[in-house]
Amino acid sequence: MENLGRMRILVLANQKGGVGKTTTAINLGTALAAIGETVLIVDLDPQGNASTGLGIDPSRRKLSTYDVLTGGATLAAVAQSTVVPRLYMAPSTMDLLGLELAIADQKDRSFRLRNALTRFSADNLSSPDKVTYVLIDCPPSLNLLTINGLAASDSVLVPLQCEFFALEGLSQLLSTVEHVKRSLNPGLTIHGVVLTMFDGRNNLASQVVADVRSFLGDKVYETVIPRNVRVSEAPSYGKPVLLYDLKCNGSQAYLKLASEVIQRERDLRAA
Ligand SMILES: Nc1ncnc2c1ncn2[C@@H]1O[C@H](COP(=O)(O)OP(=O)(O)OP(=O)(O)O)[C@@H](O)[C@H]1O
Numbered sequence: 614m615e616n617l618g619r620m621r622i623l624v625l626a627n628q629k630g631g632v633g634k635t636t637t638a639i640n641l642g643t644a645l646a647a648i649g650e651t652v653l654i655v656d657l658d659p660q661g662n663a664s665t666g667l668g669i670d671p672s673r674r675k676l677s678t679y680d681v682l683t684g685g686a687t688l689a690a691v692a693q694s695t696v697v698p699r700l701y702m703a704p705s706t707m708d709l710l711g712l713e714l715a716i717a718d719q720k721d722r723s724f725r726l727r728n729a730l731t732r733f734s735a736d737n738l739s740s741p742d743k744v745t746y747v748l749i750d751c752p753p754s755l756n757l758l759t760i761n762g763l764a765a766s767d768s769v770l771v772p773l774q775c776e777f778f779a780l781e782g783l784s785q786l787l788s789t790v791e792h793v794k795r796s797l798n799p800g801l802t803i804h805g806v807v808l809t810m811f812d813g814r815n816n817l818a819s820q821v822v823a824d825v826r827s828f829l830g831d832k833v834y835e836t837v838i839p840r841n842v843r844v845s846e847a848p849s850y851g852k853p854v855l856l857y858d859l860k861c862n863g864s865q866a867y868l869k870l871a872s873e874v875i876q877r878e879r880d881l882r883a884a
């Protein structure tokens with residue numbers, strides 16, 4: 614029997630800003646939900662872009678991931694339903710900016726999210742709408758929030774923007790992942806690297822894709838997310854692009870990425 618009830622936890626991390634972490638969390642989450650998975654997005658970024666992009670405005674964030682990380686609320690209490698069926702969101706607020714100070718001297722400071730997810734997972738087993746995927750959206754930094762994300766996860770999904778400096782900073786991210794693996798989370802793996810904002814009219818972009826593939830090999834997903842204006846418009850309507858314009862290239866790419874992610878999960882389980 615397959616691991617029924619076992620949720621997979623993926624963290625979207627890259628300390629580079631604006632590479633598509635949040636856009637991928639929202640739209641990969643939506644695409645996974647659209648093909649039958651039940652998904653929880655955990656917003657670990659004080660900017661709260663994932664929460665806003667899914668239509669959860671600040672007045673509806675009485676409880677947030679800050680409360681989860683400081684022990685004031687369970688993840689189940691913080692998670693809300695969204696405009697997308699089977700997609701739930703644990704929103705964040707600017708309070709997260711103060712997290713480091715609030716828990717800096719606590720021994721378990723790197724494991725706050727992991728502990729919350731362990732509890733969530735235990736309750737989840739008896740829930741009728743079992744969460745099968747958790748996607749964690751991180752801030753553009755390798756700070757305590759990102760460390761909590763890495764320490765809590767099965768795998769890392771790295772969004773890389775198709776630009777000249779795409780690989781810059783990647784070694785720093787990979788060495789942080791190695792460090793977390795050695796010290797906090799031995800089971801952590803790299804799920805894959807997703808190339809984002811590909812612009813086919815730009816010759817350089819194709820060169821970047823080729824370079825990244827030759828450097829990282831089959832760690833790079835086949836699906837490349839195109840630069841698409843519909844993708845960037847959707848958050849201002851509080852909607853994932855799949856609800857805003859299902860037919861556009863961006864939506865179709867995220868659906869393809871979702872099936873690739875599921876296929877990789879099957880391969881990992883079979884291995
Ligand atoms: N495929 C795309 N096509 C067009 N615009 C995109 C695409 N993906 C992301 N964007 C836009 O690029 C900007 C950065 O994306 P996003 O917020 O997802 O990056 P991020 O890595 O989460 O940023 P941060 O590091 O600030 O959290 C946003 O304005 C977003 O709308």
Ligand SMILES: [Mg+2]
Nearest residue numbers: 634635658662
């Ligand atoms: Mg973001």
